[in-house]
Amino acid sequence: MPLPQTEMPGRLQAHFADRGIRMTQQRRAILRVMETANKHLDAAQLLRRAQRLDASVDRSTVYRTLQLLKRHGLIDELDLMHIHGEGHYYERKLNRDHIHMACLRCGKITEFVSDIFEKLKSQVEKDCRFRIVVSRLEIGGYCTTCSK
Amino acid sequence: MPLPQTEMPGRLQAHFADRGIRMTQQRRAILRVMETANKHLDAAQLLRRAQRLDASVDRSTVYRTLQLLKRHGLIDELDLMHIHGEGHYYERKLNRDHIHMACLRCGKITEFVSDIFEKLKSQVEKDCRFRIVVSRLEIGGYCTTCSK
DNA sequence: TTTTAAATGCGACTCATTCGCAACTACGGG
DNA sequence: CCCGTAGTTGCGAATGAGTCGCATTTAAAA
Numbered sequence: 110m111p112l113p114q115t116e117m118p119g120r121l122q123a124h125f126a127d128r129g130i131r132m133t134q135q136r137r138a139i140l141r142v143m144e145t146a147n148k149h150l151d152a153a154q155l156l157r158r159a160q161r162l163d164a165s166v167d168r169s170t171v172y173r174t175l176q177l178l179k180r181h182g183l184i185d186e187l188d189l190m191h192i193h194g195e196g197h198y199y200e201r202k203l204n205r206d207h208i209h210m211a212c213l214r215c216g217k218i219t220e221f222v223s224d225i226f227e228k229l230k231s232q233v234e235k236d237c238r239f240r241i242v243v244s245r246l247e248i249g250g251y252c253t254t255c256s257k
Numbered sequence: 258m259p260l261p262q263t264e265m266p267g268r269l270q271a272h273f274a275d276r277g278i279r280m281t282q283q284r285r286a287i288l289r290v291m292e293t294a295n296k297h298l299d300a301a302q303l304l305r306r307a308q309r310l311d312a313s314v315d316r317s318t319v320y321r322t323l324q325l326l327k328r329h330g331l332i333d334e335l336d337l338m339h340i341h342g343e344g345h346y347y348e349r350k351l352n353r354d355h356i357h358m359a360c361l362r363c364g365k366i367t368e369f370v371s372d373i374f375e376k377l378k379s380q381v382e383k384d385c386r387f388r389i390v391v392s393r394l395e396i397g398g399y400c401t402t403c404s405k
Numbered sequence: 406t407t408t409t410a411a412a413t414g415c416g417a418c419t420c421a422t423t424c425g426c427a428a429c430t431a432c433g434g435g
Numbered sequence: 436c437c438c439g440t441a442g443t444t445g446c447g448a449a450t451g452a453g454t455c456g457c458a459t460t461t462a463a464a465a
Contacts, residue, residue, distance in 0.1 A: 131431060131442060152421075167445050172422060188336065190391070195343075195453070196421055208377075210387050221385055225377040229356075232373055233396060239358050239367065241398040243338070248381060250389040279411060279462055300452075315414050320453060343422070344452060 120144070121183060121201065128181070138162035139174045149187060149198035149218065175199060182243070190249040192216050206230075206244060212252040219252065268292070269331055269349065276329070286310035287322045297335060297346035297366065323347060330391070338397040340364050354378075354392060360400040367400065 121140045125132055138159040150158070152171055159166045178184040187198040190211040208226060210219040226246065233239055269288045273280055286307040290298070298306070300319055307314040326332040335346040338359040356374060358367040374394065381387055
């Protein structure tokens with residue numbers, strides 16, 4: 110039985126192999142971090158984690174690899190409403206798009222999958238005759254506990 | 258008969274007066290630019306236009322005024338999928354939220370108002386018990402002409 | 406007016422990201 | 436299995452957006 114919502118571990122590396130993209134020590138480290146990350150990482154966090162697997166990984170390589178992953182549609186880039194500065198966050202693209210909610214008070218990030226979101230995207234593709242490649246819905250507000 | 262979809266011109270200045278926010282030469286220039294802009298402006302463009310009305314306007318004042326406008330919920334901050342660099346774009350918040358579509362080939366920005374989007378936000382507020390303050394849906398892809 | 410808290414300009418600073426280039430390396434063909 | 440080479444890397448410098456501290460100016464309340 111295959112995993113339902115997520116791709117298999119190691120899948121990013123497999124993608125690279127399939128498309129004939131050269132695999133290096135440094136990329137292996139970076140991809141492994143992306144594959145096993147339990148939360149949204151920014152470039153600096155990704156760098157630190159990748160360096161624990163291969164100390165030679167450099168900041169520019171992280172940025173270059175992120176560009177590569179973006180170009181191939183393998184990751185999503187998020188702002189998380191700029192709650193912690195101007196940088197970006199990254200996560201591997203899974204099967205289902207999801208909405209990101211950021212609590213403006215406690216900073217908690219919540220994800221939410223919705224059929225209505227899917228319907229909305231279909232409507233855009235149809236009514237606007239716009240071919241969607243990537244979409245990002247971010248919401249800022251107050252989570253349940255902080256609303257009180 | 259009031260204007261249906263947009264706020265009245267001069268409305269940003271009125272908001273400032275209502276809330277007892279101090280009005281200065283420089284803010285007047287910046288607000289006027291925001292009120293009359295025909296497209297999404299980034300901070301640098303806003304600065305240049307404001308300086309045409311009041312040459313003394315400084316970059317920091319533009320950024321400080323943008324922060325003020327954001328804090329008061331009078332403008333929306335957009336990335337437009339980072340089609341032109343890492344900066345942000347701004348537009349005055351009108352009555353209806355709308356989706357921004359950015360063509361990855363020609364760079365055209367299209368706006369789209371959708372009831373389904375409203376329904377989606379209601380769903381998030383209800384199902385996630387999340388109090389929405391600000392939301393941003395940006396879509397990257399190919400517009401009708403560039404799809405061919 | 407006078408007073409004063411708020412706002413400004415200026416320049417220096419931070420921070421995320423990009424770039425140029427010489428050195429290194431993955432990997433297909435011999 | 437090694438070689439050649441195009442692709443990749445590390446390094447350090449550069450860029451660009453946005454922020455900050457501080458002395459000066461100013462809006463507007465008294």
